[in-house]
Amino acid sequence: MFDMEARHVIEALRSGIPSRAVGQYFSEARPRIMKEISGEMDRICETGKSTGKIIAGKYGEGKTHLLNTVFNLAHSNNMVVSYLSLSKEAPFDKLYLLYQKLVSNTYLPRHVQPGFVKEFEKMTPNSPLAGEMQLYGAKELETDKLYYVLRSYLNTEDQDEKFLLQADLEGDFITNASLRQIYRRIFQQRVKYNVNFSKTKHSMDYFDFLSHLFVKLGYNGWVILFDETELIGRLGKKTRLKAYKNMAEFLFPNERLESTYTMFALGASYAEDVIESKHEFDTLAEVYPEDMEPMKSVLEAIINAEQLKPLTKEEIDEILEKLQAFHGRAYGWEPEVSLEEMARATQSGGYLLRTKIRAAIEYLDQMYQYGQGQEAVIGEVDKESFQEIPELEE
Numbered sequence: 325m326f327d328m329e330a331r332h333v334i335e336a337l338r339s340g341i342p343s344r345a346v347g348q349y350f351s352e353a354r355p356r357i358m359k360e361i362s363g364e365m366d367r368i369c370e371t372g373k374s375t376g377k378i379i380a381g382k383y384g385e386g387k388t389h390l391l392n393t394v395f396n397l398a399h400s401n402n403m404v405v406s407y408l409s410l411s412k413e414a415p416f417d418k419l420y421l422l423y424q425k426l427v428s429n430t431y432l433p434r435h436v437q438p439g440f441v442k443e444f445e446k447m448t449p450n451s452p453l454a455g456e457m458q459l460y461g462a463k464e465l466e467t468d469k470l471y472y473v474l475r476s477y478l479n480t481e482d483q484d485e486k487f488l489l490q491a492d493l494e495g496d497f498i499t500n501a502s503l504r505q506i507y508r509r510i511f512q513q514r515v516k517y518n519v520n521f522s523k524t525k526h527s528m529d530y531f532d533f534l535s536h537l538f539v540k541l542g543y544n545g546w547v548i549l550f551d552e553t554e555l556i557g558r559l560g561k562k563t564r565l566k567a568y569k570n571m572a573e574f575l576f577p578n579e580r581l582e583s584t585y586t587m588f589a590l591g592a593s594y595a596e597d598v599i600e601s602k603h604e605f606d607t608l609a610e611v612y613p614e615d616m617e618p619m620k621s622v623l624e625a626i627i628n629a630e631q632l633k634p635l636t637k638e639e640i641d642e643i644l645e646k647l648q649a650f651h652g653r654a655y656g657w658e659p660e661v662s663l664e665e666m667a668r669a670t671q672s673g674g675y676l677l678r679t680k681i682r683a684a685i686e687y688l689d690q691m692y693q694y695g696q697g698q699e700a701v702i703g704e705v706d707k708e709s710f711q712e713i714p715e716l717e718e
Contacts, residue, residue: 381632424495545583
């Protein structure tokens with residue numbers, strides 16, 4: 325009888341596209357770094373102090389798989405998780421775009437589908453949580469816009485207004501003029517901002533606000549996972565510096581970002597191909613001669629990032645053994661294949677972990693269908709590109 329969950333895992337591994345299911349079942353690899361990450365997450369849960377981490381590795385060596393494993397670990401620790409791969413639509417130099425993409429990929433513990441707006445829908449205007457979040461929005465952030473947004477959201481009965489205000493909480497920011505109009509209609513009072521909100525300057529208010537909300541909802545913290553961070557290297561030189569400055573908000577956060585653990589997965593060659601080749605420190609000194617921090621610290625953190633080392637033979641054997649068991653469950657058979665045979669069959673798959681796994685699955689496919697297998701030939705692509713994208717005016 326077929327095991328559909330096992331088949332899902334095998335098909336995900338066959339495609340070479342990592343998934344959270346794979347991270348859940350293949351979580352034993354890299355025990356040292358996972359123990360380190362687990363300890364850092366525990367400290368965040370205990371102290372409430374946020375921190376960040378960069379990991380680097382070659383293409384196909386398991387960076388995304390590691391992030392998916394951390395995803396499952398965080399949920400088991402009752403932590404909210406956001407997972408986002410950087411792209412043209414989610415660039416790190418524009419936090420307001422990043423926030424919008426990130427919140428649509430935010431998962432509460434024990435929830436399969438992303439989203440947290442239902443937590444706002446549960447609030448009533450006079451509830452303790454609503455009072456706490458309104459006070460926080462009014463007093464603790466750079467601007468007090470979120471106080472007016474949340475108070476208006478909780479007290480309006482106009483569905484169009486409620487939709488606009490909910491969209492704002494999800495990153496489709498309402499204009500200051502529209503918010504003033506809505507607030508005045510509801511409360512017959514004028515909005516008096518302490519600072520006029522600008523999405524290009526004050527988007528971190530929204531990240532800080534969410535981190536406080538998740539703690540007050542009873543979760544142990546918030547884990548933010550950024551994949552494909554090396555795409556920053558394709559930005560223009562000034563926008564790269566802006567991206568590094570934004571990275572610092574998560575790597576070296578201020579106290580407003582509560583109980584948050586942020587991980588960046590980065591290509592192994594970034595330091596050499598971008599920081600060195602594009603003379604990032606020289607550019608930084610040229611553009612910000614009097615204020616090189618915190619970008620300088622981010623560049624140093626990238627250079628010193630922990631590199632994912634190739635798995636040991638024992639770790640690879642453990643993965644192959646589990647692959648064999650999952651393949652048998654997925655297709656209802658009992659593979660009679662030794663680990664040595666599987667290891668030999670993966671030799672032509674190259675040195676990348678991803679291609680070794682795909683070669684092993686192809687070998688098991690042949691054994692299942694024909695009773696015999698041969699070495700699989702799996703192509704691999706491991707060249708990262710850092711061709712710059714032309715800079716655009718905002």
